[in-house]
Structure formats: C-alpha cells, structure tokens
Amino acid sequence: MPREIDLTAVKPYADHRGDGLVQLSFTLPVPYSLAARKAALELAGKMGFDEPEVVHYEQLTEGYTYFVMYGACAHTVDFTALEGEGFNIExxxxxxxxxxxxxxxxxxxxxxxxxxxxxxxxxxxxxxxxxxxxxxxxxxxxxxxxxxxxxxxxxxxxxxxxxxxxxxxxxxxxxxxxxxxxxxxxxxxxxxxxxxxxxxxxxxxxxxxxxxxxxxxxxxxxxxxxxxxxxxxxxxxxxxxxxxxxxxxxxx
Ligand code: B12
CATH class of the missing domain: 3.40.50.280 (Cobalamin-binding domain)
Structure with a gap:
C-alpha cells in the first residue's frame, strides 16, 4: 500500500518518497582540481542540499570545471497552497x-x-x-x-x-x-x-x-x-x- 503523500510538504524523490534526491549540474570558473571539487561540495551544501556528492567533474576549458552532482534537498513546498485559481486550467x-x-x-x-x-x-x-x-x-x-x-x-x-x-x-x-x-x-x-x-x-x-x-x-x-x-x-x-x-x- 503506497504511503500517503503529504502535499503540504512536497520534495523531490528518487529511490524513496521523501529522500529529496536531486541531480544538478553547473560550471565553476576555477581550474579543474581537488579544490574545485571541494568548492562544488561546499556550494551545494549552501544551496540547501544534504549529503552532496560529486558524481562527475571535468575540465570544461582552461580555468573552468564542470560538475554533475547529487544531493538531498532539505526544503519542501506546500503544494496545497498552489492549487488556487489560475493553476488548474482545463x-x-x-x-x-x-x-x-x-x-x-x-x-x-x-x-x-x-x-x-x-x-x-x-x-x-x-x-x-x-x-x-x-x-x-x-x-x-x-x-x-x-x-x-x-x-x-x-x-x-x-x-x-x-x-x-x-x-x-x-x-x-x-x-x-x-x-x-x-x-x-x-x-x-x-x-x-x-x-x-x-x-x-x-x-x-x-x-x-x-x-x-x-x-x-x-x-x-x-x-x-x-x-x-x-x-x-x-x-x-x-x-x-x-x-x-x-x-x-x-x-x-
Ligand atoms: C535555435 C536557437 C537559436 C537559433 C534561432 C533560429 C530560429 N529561427 O528561431 C539561432 C542560431 C539563430 C540563435 C541565435 C541566438 N541565440 Co539562440 N538558441 C536557440 C536554441 C538552441 C533553441 C531555441 C528554440 O528554438 N527552442 C524551441 C522552442 C519551441 O521553444 P520556445 O521558444 O521556448 O517556445 C515554447 C515556449 O516558450 C512557448 N512560446 C514561445 N513563444 C511563444 C509565444 C506565444 C504567443 C505563446 C503563447 C507561447 C510561446 O511555446 C513554445 C512551445 O512550447 C536555444 C537553447 C535551447 N536549447 O533552448 C538558444 C538560446 C535561446 N539562444 C540564446 C542566445 C543568447 C542567442 C544569441 C544572442 C547568440 C549570439 N550571441 O548571437 C542569438 C540571438 C540573436 C538575436 N538577435 O536574437 C540563449 C538565450 C539566453 C537568454 N536567456 O537570453 C539560449 C537559451 C542559448 C543559451 N543557453 O545561451 N539561437
């Protein structure tokens, strides 16, 4: 029996409801290095992702590093508040x-x-x-x-x-x-x-x-x-x- 979804506190899910897992990708204007990887992890933490993970990173061009990451979104939104007039157009x-x-x-x-x-x-x-x-x-x-x-x-x-x-x-x-x-x-x-x-x-x-x-x-x-x-x-x-x-x- 699927668990009831709490529509007042919705967050992304991947493996399990409520795990908040998100894939994100971005580029930082720093050279490809371990320090760049650390910077990406720190930034993802500041964006509100718990347990951020770098799954791929590479030099995009000199001085720029591209990242693919996973992280668990710590935030939720109240979906019930968005179901008002203007959103449910048939x-x-x-x-x-x-x-x-x-x-x-x-x-x-x-x-x-x-x-x-x-x-x-x-x-x-x-x-x-x-x-x-x-x-x-x-x-x-x-x-x-x-x-x-x-x-x-x-x-x-x-x-x-x-x-x-x-x-x-x-x-x-x-x-x-x-x-x-x-x-x-x-x-x-x-x-x-x-x-x-x-x-x-x-x-x-x-x-x-x-x-x-x-x-x-x-x-x-x-x-x-x-x-x-x-x-x-x-x-x-x-x-x-x-x-x-x-x-x-x-x-x-
Ligand atoms: C194709 C393309 C071009 C082609 C356009 C060819 C053409 N005949 O249209 C060319 C090569 C000419 C081009 C040029 C440029 N491009 Co261009 N281009 C694209 C590209 C790859 C796809 C756009 C597209 O066709 N999407 C498909 C259509 C169907 O989607 P859509 O427009 O969003 O339309 C949907 C909805 O938005 C909506 N909709 C749209 N219009 C309307 C109108 C009404 C009334 C309604 C109801 C709905 C509606 O309904 C549509 C269907 O669902 C995008 C990147 C991307 N992947 O999106 C960049 C992109 C749009 N381009 C970009 C840029 C910067 C440029 C250039 C300035 C590049 C440059 N430095 O020269 C020039 C523009 C020059 C200029 N003076 O405008 C940027 C825009 C960034 C920004 N936000 O300002 C993008 C996002 C690329 C990027 N990531 O940087 N481009």
Missing part, C-alpha cells in the same frame, strides 16, 4: 475549441504574431501559429476558427501593431526568447504602451510567450496572459476563445 482539445468558437464567437478569430524587437528566435511563435504546430499539435493556422498572420522574427513593435490594426486583430501574440539585460521586459512593455497609445488596449487580447515568460510576469507587464515552456497551440487557443467569448458576452 484545456480544450482542438475539436472542442472549434465547437466552442463556433457557438460563442461565431466568426473567424484574427490573430497576429511575431518574435519582436531584435529577437531572432522564431521557433516558439511558429510552434503556436504555423500549421505544422508543435509535437503533433496543429498551430492555430490549422484551426477553422482562426485566421492567422505570422510576421516572423525581428519584427519591430510598430510593424506588429500596424498589421494588427490593418487586419482588425482580436489578439496580438508576441514571442520573446532573449532575456539578456532584461531585453524582453523592455520590448514587451513597449508594445503595451504602443497599443495603449493607439487606444486599442481594451479591444485586443495581448498574449506573450517564451522560455522565461510566466503568467505572472506577463500580467505585471500589462498582458492578458503569458505562456512558457511546454505550451501547446491548443493551450493558447483555449485561452483566446474563452477570453473572446467572455468579451463578446459582456458587450451583448
């Missing part, structure tokens, strides 16, 4: 989205997306919008209920907004990958300011995504939603059709 399937959109919106939903600013990473926005989609899930281009415009990468915010206005878009979708010097924050913020300056904020859904974008960050920056790693097109489509249906309902 996503619709593609078919359910099509039926929902036909019933509650009743016309094509127009979306315009791009990877903006100097950001050249286009795989994320392509995954959401292009027919081939992501991991066997169609992008929105493959949905009957959507009309999509994917402007590609390195698109200035002004160009993205101009296209959204031209095609009377219901939603603007932005992808941001490069986060060095908080470039993504500046870039995402600029778009919101431009949309507001055009007086279009209330009529357009704004959603952004990227490996270091979170729902919390997106909302903080003035977006309606933010999506990160592991997002599939039907997650985004579920959000858009529900949001649009709510807006349609509130204006009729």
């Amino acid at each position: 996503y619709m399937t593609e078919d359910e989205i099509e039926s929902f959109a036909a019933e509650h919106v009743g016309r094509k939903i127009v979306v315009v997306g791009a990877s903006t600013g100097s950001d050249t990473h286009s795989v994320g926005i392509d995954a959401m919008l292009n027919l081939k989609g992501y991991h066997g899930h169609h992008g929105l281009e493959g949905y009957r209920s959507f009309e999509t415009y994917n402007l590609g990468s390195q698109v200035p915010n002004s160009v993205l907004l101009a296209k959204a206005i031209e095609v009377d878009a219901d939603a603007i979708l932005v992808s941001q990958t490069v986060t060095q010097q908080n470039l993504h924050v500046q870039n995402l913020t600029e778009l919101v300011e431009m949309v507001e300056a055009e007086g279009r904020r209330r009529e357009m859904i704004l959603a952004c995504g990227g490996p270091r974008v979170s729902g919390e960050l997106a909302k903080e920056l003035g977006y309606d939603a933010g999506f990160s790693k592991g997002t599939y097109p039907h997650h985004l489509a579920t959000f858009i059709v529900r949001e649009l249906a709510a807006r349609v309902a509130s204006t009729t």
Whole structure:
C-alpha cells in the first residue's frame, strides 16, 4: 500500500518518497582540481542540499570545471497552497475549441504574431501559429476558427501593431526568447504602451510567450496572459476563445 503523500510538504524523490534526491549540474570558473571539487561540495551544501556528492567533474576549458552532482534537498513546498485559481486550467482539445468558437464567437478569430524587437528566435511563435504546430499539435493556422498572420522574427513593435490594426486583430501574440539585460521586459512593455497609445488596449487580447515568460510576469507587464515552456497551440487557443467569448458576452 503506497504511503500517503503529504502535499503540504512536497520534495523531490528518487529511490524513496521523501529522500529529496536531486541531480544538478553547473560550471565553476576555477581550474579543474581537488579544490574545485571541494568548492562544488561546499556550494551545494549552501544551496540547501544534504549529503552532496560529486558524481562527475571535468575540465570544461582552461580555468573552468564542470560538475554533475547529487544531493538531498532539505526544503519542501506546500503544494496545497498552489492549487488556487489560475493553476488548474482545463484545456480544450482542438475539436472542442472549434465547437466552442463556433457557438460563442461565431466568426473567424484574427490573430497576429511575431518574435519582436531584435529577437531572432522564431521557433516558439511558429510552434503556436504555423500549421505544422508543435509535437503533433496543429498551430492555430490549422484551426477553422482562426485566421492567422505570422510576421516572423525581428519584427519591430510598430510593424506588429500596424498589421494588427490593418487586419482588425482580436489578439496580438508576441514571442520573446532573449532575456539578456532584461531585453524582453523592455520590448514587451513597449508594445503595451504602443497599443495603449493607439487606444486599442481594451479591444485586443495581448498574449506573450517564451522560455522565461510566466503568467505572472506577463500580467505585471500589462498582458492578458503569458505562456512558457511546454505550451501547446491548443493551450493558447483555449485561452483566446474563452477570453473572446467572455468579451463578446459582456458587450451583448
Ligand atoms: C535555435 C536557437 C537559436 C537559433 C534561432 C533560429 C530560429 N529561427 O528561431 C539561432 C542560431 C539563430 C540563435 C541565435 C541566438 N541565440 Co539562440 N538558441 C536557440 C536554441 C538552441 C533553441 C531555441 C528554440 O528554438 N527552442 C524551441 C522552442 C519551441 O521553444 P520556445 O521558444 O521556448 O517556445 C515554447 C515556449 O516558450 C512557448 N512560446 C514561445 N513563444 C511563444 C509565444 C506565444 C504567443 C505563446 C503563447 C507561447 C510561446 O511555446 C513554445 C512551445 O512550447 C536555444 C537553447 C535551447 N536549447 O533552448 C538558444 C538560446 C535561446 N539562444 C540564446 C542566445 C543568447 C542567442 C544569441 C544572442 C547568440 C549570439 N550571441 O548571437 C542569438 C540571438 C540573436 C538575436 N538577435 O536574437 C540563449 C538565450 C539566453 C537568454 N536567456 O537570453 C539560449 C537559451 C542559448 C543559451 N543557453 O545561451 N539561437
């Protein structure tokens, strides 16, 4: 009989529940040596790992040492406190989205997306919008209920907004990958300011995504939603059709 899991104090497990075992890897800017190994063990202890163990270390390049370690995480989190609103979204399937959109919106939903600013990473926005989609899930281009415009990468915010206005878009979708010097924050913020300056904020859904974008960050920056790693097109489509249906309902 499996032991009850205490969801108020969750920690990783490997061999036994509650052993806290974690594999971690990192590089230290010190020469490959026994002192480097000792430094890694000390650091892992300071990170909150009990009984840290170096299972592999090697010189990465001169003056740098790479480590693979195990350690038992001493900390826990209260999972029950995280089960509130916003975390338990039930996503619709593609078919359910099509039926929902036909019933509650009743016309094509127009979306315009791009990877903006100097950001050249286009795989994320392509995954959401292009027919081939992501991991066997169609992008929105493959949905009957959507009309999509994917402007590609390195698109200035002004160009993205101009296209959204031209095609009377219901939603603007932005992808941001490069986060060095908080470039993504500046870039995402600029778009919101431009949309507001055009007086279009209330009529357009704004959603952004990227490996270091979170729902919390997106909302903080003035977006309606933010999506990160592991997002599939039907997650985004579920959000858009529900949001649009709510807006349609509130204006009729
Ligand atoms: C492929 C790649 C490139 C290609 C991009 C080709 C292309 N056409 O996109 C090339 C070689 C051009 C490139 C260039 C650079 N890259 Co690069 N690149 C990558 C790499 C290997 C994979 C990125 C990727 O395609 N992931 C797959 C997609 C599917 O994942 P995703 O983008 O996260 O998208 C998912 C979610 O985030 C979300 N999502 C994303 N966008 C959106 C949008 C919406 C609306 C929604 C709803 C969801 C959503 O859904 C997607 C599916 O689940 C990563 C490393 C890595 N392994 O991740 C580095 C990486 C992203 N690159 C990096 C860097 C630094 C660069 C360069 C600056 C390097 C340089 N010094 O020149 C340049 C960028 C130049 C520029 N001006 O932007 C860093 C970014 C570091 C940072 N945090 O800032 C990374 C992490 C590598 C690293 N470890 O240093 N890169």
